[in-house]
Amino acid sequence: MEERRVAETLRAAGAVAASSAPWSRMSPRGGGLRRFARRRSSVAVLLCLPLLALIGGLVLYPALYAVWLAMLNKHMTRFVGLGNFLFLLHRPAFQAVILQSVIFAVSAVVFKALIGFLLAHLLHAVPGRSQRVWRGLLLLPWVIPLAMSTLGWWWLFDPSYSAFNWVLNVFGVPSVPGLGATWWARFSVILVNVWYGAPFFMIMYLAALKSVPEQLYEAAAIDGAGAWARLRYITLPMMRNILSITILFSLIVTFANFDIVRILTAGGPQDQTHIFATYAFVAGIQSGDIPLGAAISLFMLPILALGAVFVLRGITRRSAEQAG
Amino acid sequence: MSSRPSLRSERRWALWGSYAALALFAVFFLTPPVYMLITSLKTSAEIGGQAGSPWVVRHPTLQNYLDLIGNPHFRVFFFNSLKVTLCVVAVSMAISVLAAFSLARMKFWGSGVLAAGVFLTYLVPDSLLFIPLFQIIGKLGLTNNVWCLVLLFPTLAVPFCTWIMIGYFASIPKELDEAALIDGASWMQLLFRIFIPVALPGIIAATIFAFTISWGTLLYPLAYLYSSDQMVLTVGILTELIRGDVFEWGRIMAGSLLAAMPPVLIYVFLMDYYIAGLTAGATKG
Structure with missing residues (x-):
């Protein structure tokens, strides 16, 4: 791969040099240097303009607009300051949403990280070609559009046709109300999220495992280090950065997840599985209380911002390590 | 021994x-x-009959698939999805390749901040801004218009695509563009003759990412589109096939699998690029 890329680079360079050689005589030197630098930065800004327009118009502006919207009353006729936020915080239904969002995100990320870590190690132990096949199979949940696979889970949990319950009954276990009872429904949405996200962790950790130099393990083996010592003193320190980046990233994405809860339970039973995104959808879009919906979404912001800052720090540190 | x-x-x-x-x-x-x-692969009768194991197909039939392919609504959803996705991929790649080229090679005032900003934008989830965007889409007169997605999906795809491309572009040796520039190549020649061909794996990975985002995202179309001629596939299956209390599960599952097919096929044939794109966020850049 790397060699091919270099070869392509050289070929491309040759092509450009050949095609542009006649002009080289005409390019002005001397006083043109300053103009050149100026042109360089103006070209640079020009190339970034579409990106700036996109981020400014459809990310930054909506974010500020969300803050403004969240401070209006239901019919958007009157400024109410922090009224919506205070109203939400005092409402038991919303307190339950905060709690459930935390339960959902934290437990799903913990299980995704553990399963992903385990799977990465299992895959790493398997030789080349069959590793490719297993990896290909195990990444499938991540590849299928989440809304579609969640429909499949919904059908698996269907109260009267549940194929899971059929299996349980075969083993003499009574049926469970997969989506009907509060804690079972909470368990189900977390299960689906773990199913969807664990392969992502697996792939990230596998890439990290492969980047750990083999000599370290050989040296450790000579020193008589056991499996636990190798994990504790080589693998984990070498992977620390990727581990934390992946976990934080997943925490952000899981916190903001919409598809699973929306399709699987639509927040039920009795709003017990609502998380921020689905609750904001019900309040803002379905019930038409735009300011309240905006306020609910904005409750995610501090958590997301905190996570984002740490992810960025991890990434910068990692690229500094790789460069140095 | x-x-x-x-x-x-x-x-x-x-x-x-x-x-x-x-x-x-x-x-x-x-x-x-x-x-x-x-x-x-089951008929509604077989699903409803509940005789024996639900894990076995006794009378396999492709009727569900044929029904869907023959269904004009379903075809509209499919072509809407296709239309939106192709446009989103084209727009996103154009924006992100240009910006990444600039951010990776030409330092200008604020370029470092912008690069960090791009990454932070990648971490902004769709569920954070869909309410103000609902208002904005309404003001633009694009509510219940499938083209609003071409405006919105790039906000989800572009930041990560730019980020991947910055990583790939930055790995191209600097001597190369210096030599080309001294030889009088313009910046655009540099981009199209050297950077894009050399970073082709990155371009493919970013394209796959933009495709999967645009094909699979549920929230925006669910919130902003409601009539069946404007619907895309993910939401169409949810809203058109699930009506009232009678669920045609065989058909819903067939539709879901058909909708999952394009990303899965891309994954099967371009697995290495897919995975390179997935892990690029942490190992590159």
């Missing part, structure tokens, strides 16, 4: 243990799609 065979057999046992554990997880990971496939 005597410990050698036992070491080897120990290793073989460990390998078989790994295989067994992987198989267990494979069952967990593949159960939903496989069961979707099983259901999609």
Whole structure:
């Protein structure tokens, strides 16, 4: 791969040099240097303009607009300051949403990280070609559009046709109300999220495992280090950065997840599985209380911002390590 | 000497243990799609009859698939999805390749901040801004218009695509563009003759990412589109096939699998690029 890329680079360079050689005589030197630098930065800004327009118009502006919207009353006729936020915080239904969002995100990320870590190690132990096949199979949940696979889970949990319950009954276990009872429904949405996200962790950790130099393990083996010592003193320190980046990233994405809860339970039973995104959808879009919906979404912001800052720090540190 | 065979057999046992554990997880990971496939091959009568194991197909039929392909609504959803996705991929790649080229090679005032800003934008989830965007889309007169997605999906795709491309572009040796510039190549020649061909793996990975985002995202179309001529596939299956209390599960599952097909096919044929794009966020840039 790397060699091919270099070869392509050289070929491309040759092509450009050949095609542009006649002009080289005409390019002005001397006083043109300053103009050149100026042109360089103006070209640079020009190339970034579409990106700036996109981020400014459809990310930054909506974010500020969300803050403004969240401070209006239901019919958007009157400024109410922090009224919506205070109203939400005092409402038991919303307190339950905060709690459930935390339960959902934290437990799903913990299980995704553990399963992903385990799977990465299992895959790493398997030789080349069959590793490719297993990896290909195990990444499938991540590849299928989440809304579609969640429909499949919904059908698996269907109260009267549940194929899971059929299996349980075969083993003499009574049926469970997969989506009907509060804690079972909470368990189900977390299960689906773990199913969807664990392969992502697996792939990230596998890439990290492969980047750990083999000599370290050989040296450790000579020193008589056991499996636990190798994990504790080589693998984990070498992977620390990727581990934390992946976990934080997943925490952000899981916190903001919409598809699973929306399709699987639509927040039920009795709003017990609502998380921020689905609750904001019900309040803002379905019930038409735009300011309240905006306020609910904005409750995610501090958590997301905190996570984002740490992810960025991890990434910068990692690229500094790789460069140095 | 005597410990050698036992070491080897120990290793073989460990390998078989790994295989067994992987198989267990494979069952967990593949159960939903496989069961979707099983259901999609059944008639409504067989599903409703509930005779015996639900995991077995007794009278396999492709009727559900044929019904969907013959269904004009479904075809509209499909072509809407296709239309939107192709436009989103084109727009996103154009924006991100230009910006990444600039951010990777030409330092200008604020370029470092902008690069960090791009990454932070990648971490802004769709569910954070969909309410103000609902208002904005309404003011633009694009509510219930499938083209609003071409405006919105790039906000989800562009930041990560730019980020991947910055990483790939930055790995191209600087001597190369210096030589080309001294020879009088323009910046655009540099981009199209050197950077894009050399960073082609990155371009493919970013394109796949933009495609999957645009094909699979549920929230925006669910919130902003409501009539069936403007619907895209993910939402169309949810809203058109699930009506009232009578669920045609065979058809729903067939539709879901058909909708999952394009990303899965891309994954199967371009797996290495897919995975390179997935891991690029942490290993590159």
